[in-house]
Amino acid sequence: MLMTAASACKQRLPLRLMSRTVSTAEVPPPLIQCTRMATIVEALDLSKNYGRFGALEGIDLSIPEGSVFALLGASGAGKTTFIKTLLNIIAPTRGAATVLGVDSRAIGPATLAQIGYVSENQALPARLRVADFFTYLRPCYPMWNRDLENELRERLRLPARRKIGALSHGMRLKMALACALPFRPRLLVLDEPLSGLDALARDEVIGGFLPQAGATTILVSSHELDEVERFATHVAFLHEGRLLFQGSLDALREHARPLLGNSSVLEARAGPSLRTMFVAMVSAARRSPAETAAALH
């Protein structure tokens, strides 16, 4: 049986903060207080069909405020479709979602001013210079912090005079990341932010960028499970448009234990990796429901 947001809440699963640098004031309560803790994103029966193809099938998902929520799945699992549906870029076929308390289909400038978004496929104006792009964005956001912008640009070593089209893929992603934080968004959505980055660049993003996010809730989609494990507090597994699991990492371990069977000595000491759990759950999902139920019990 697959765990839903509601069932995860009922079990009062612990929230784990890993490599994020957060001040004491920002530390959320140790347990997900489902009745009290604010939910920043909530999806109910969210579905999207392209003709007969179901890209999303009845997704029920909630993202607690202050979490780093990793949406994981193989390529084509529906991660990007889910994110674009949340941001009103794609209209859902069925179901609904709220983002920052607003119906996703009614998201307007006031809500978007509180959402930072970075995507590997984001079409940026190629002929514009990096500095000009920042100049263009500043007045869009009333809360834009110029000092934070300068700090991010310096930390990520963005060349101000270079045209965006002349930047490498990694530099473009870093620039998009640097544009997503200076207005202190309440929700930061990162769609495959590590895709195509080399190891150094990934470390730079994870170590140099994410700590700047502060109390911002982060929704990150990725298929880079090992990297995500370094900073995620919550995960959701998507497989072929269906949600396999959502909850904290500890809850995930609890949930996946019956599926794992004999683990290696290393894993027995450190606990199973995200990758192992993901593979086990996807394999279970591919089996018949009867086989899955037998494995879980």
Place this chain on the structure above:
Amino acid sequence: MIKHLLIKDWKLLWPMIGLVTAIQIGHEWAVYRSGLFGESAGAEVLMRPLTLAWFAGIAALAAATVHQDAIPGIDQDWLIRPLRRTELLLSKLIFVALTIALPMGALNLAHTLAMHMPLALSLKAIVAKELFVFVCFVIPVMAVASATRNMTELLLVAAALVLVYALGVGASALLLGDAWCPTCNTGMAWLQHLLQHLLILAGACLILGLQYYRRTSTLSQSLALVGAGLLAFLQVTWSSAFAVERLLSGVREDATLVVLELGPQGAPPAGEIPGAVPEARRAAQHLMHGDVDQAIVDLRRQARTSDNVALDLPVRASRAADEMLLADRSQVRLFDRHGGILYSSVSANSPGLMFTSADDPAHSLGHDIVKIPAKTYEAAAVAPVRLQLDYFLTRVKRGSEYRIAADNGRLQAPDIGVCATSADRNTVTLHCKSIRPAPFCFSATLYDSEGRHNPEVFKCDPDYRRHWPPLVDILNFYGVDVPLRDRYGIAHYTVDASSLGSSYLLFRIYTELDHIERSVTAASFQPQVWRTQGP
């Protein structure tokens, strides 16, 4: 936020804006330098490619402006920015107005002032023209661009629209026959154009609204294609076009003086060749008026065998001395004894028949050549039938007159603009450019110093549009050729090249008075009496 969007688009598009402005400068320079008689050969040669480049340039710039923040797709940056859709749309419209209309207006103003046109009139004409270009060309281009992601998609959709429109026109012509466009080739055609422009504008506004507020690209593209198909079928009926014209011009009391009647048989108007078949008569008429090419067409037509029988119906018109009548449309009907229609046809290539003031101050005779099928002719020849000719006429009145030297003359006046003449051994050519709409009916008569003159040469292409600005050139060009010599040696003119130095042209403008309907009826009509040609 609009300001920042404008600055962003400027930074992205300034090289393209520079190119389009350079094309506009080049085009305006070519138009100015080619003058009234193509004085600069280089400018004359460049004018056509620059006009095409001008259209392509402003269309590409308008589309590129929209494509900077393309509407279809899911990866555009603007989708996740806190931008109001209205601000985005307004910024695009303002940007296009600033980068296309403003430079074009400035160049047009420089051109008109260089041609010594009055400032107030120039400004009025420029505002009207820029608005016309913006509303009828730029906004539709932006609408189609808003439903596409990039230039390639835009070109594909534009090609599809042209194809659908062409198919629509073909289907409409096939289904409706001659009635597919009742106002085409008449002075009322502007009403049809106005309707089409209004529909295109309404469709463009609808698509822009759908795209910027709903992002329904498939629906928008479908609407555009359906609209292009329907556009071919939406026609202004003749009766409604004529009613609108009558409403706009009013009908004067003295219109009652105009009477049409069937003239006496075999009485060709003065100057025509008695007994000649209609085409030969028309050819002679065209020759006398210097239109040799049309005369040859008439003669060729005459030589062609036909299954039709031509009837030459002389129609006599009574009217005021300084007026002319232009037939915008005529309908011929033959009824049998019981009132059934034997034959009906419509001629709507205006002016089909002109009653000029050239010959008789109060009356004039026109010959309406009606071709009826041989079978109908034979049926009607057995028993007398009733003939009814219905004419939709426009009265035009002789307006201002100007004298201008026949060779190298130059004249400037508020209602004609700048005019100049040029002559060779065969022809005196009068060309004019005006900031006002060009007169649709005017004539030129060549006089020598002793008062002798050649036939009055008319140039009447009925066009009753009001306040309709030009699309490309700010100045309206018009002119007429007055023959001095018949290249074929058939006609001889009183004033020829030998007296050109002391000759002058009398240039007359005719202005629209009103639009009236008149009918001519012959209760007992015997077609064989009027037969002039047939198998």
